[in-house]
Amino acid sequence: MNMRMSAGGLTERSLEIIRELKDLEGPMLPILHAIQDEFGHVPEEVKPLIASELNLSRAEVHGVVTFYHDFRAAPAGRxxxxxxxxxxxxxxxxxxxxxxxxxxxxxxxxxxxxxxxxxxxxxxxxxxxxxxxxxxxxxxxxxxxxxxxxxxxxxxxxx
Missing domain, CATH: 3.40.30.10 (Glutaredoxin)
Structure with missing residues (x-):
């Protein structure tokens, strides 16, 4: 991810990813993987976007992110x-x-x-x-x- 990406750019790109994948059967995991691939982690500010687009609570999204060890809250090292x-x-x-x-x-x-x-x-x-x-x-x-x-x-x- 471009570390200089603005909050608006993060939101915009996240929404593109979410909307591209939300019609899949069981879309949350593919969306989370795509978000992490794009940004190196699942930014906290993206969770409400996912929740809104999938008609879920933020707690449900947070629960999935924290349950699976593959998802990171901060970017990984090199x-x-x-x-x-x-x-x-x-x-x-x-x-x-x-x-x-x-x-x-x-x-x-x-x-x-x-x-x-x-x-x-x-x-x-x-x-x-x-x-x-x-x-x-x-x-x-x-x-x-x-x-x-x-x-x-x-x-x-x-x-």
Whole structure:
């Protein structure tokens, strides 16, 4: 997103996206994904627009945004590191891996490093259960991630 986009430009573009997708069956998730793709997050001021256009309450829209971990309230860093937190990965050490990632990066889940390089996000299944624990950096998945592999992934993201 152009960080200089005016509030009016944000509203205008959001309404274009919403109106383009609102006739889909179950339009809220596609609208939210499109908004996040456009702006890097789901801006708070867009939620009432979605609610109005879909004839829903703002609470319903907010509930969906906060329920799904894929939606962000603020723009992500230049790189997004996702660590699987599902049961298979937990059984193979993902909790310890998460602790190391937070230590390496100096942030917690749902936060971005001060230099804006990396956002750390939990996910609940990357579909690599047989290769647990799993991670994803900018859409590229990694299986059987150990501390050494994690440090390489983090170093790559920090470059």
């Amino acid at each position: 790189h997004v590191l996702k660590l699987c937190r599902a049961e298979a990965c937990q059984a193979m050490g993902s909790d310890q891996l998460g602790d190391r990632a937070r230590q390496f990066l100096g942030i917690d889940f749902h936060q971005t490093t001060l230099d804006g390089a990396v956002t750390l996000e939990p996910v609940f299944c990357l579909g690599l259960c047989a290769c647990a624990p799993a991670a994803m950096l900018d859409g590229e998945v990694y299986g059987r991630v150990d501390e050494h592999c994690l440090s390489d992934i983090v170093a790559e993201a920090r470059r």
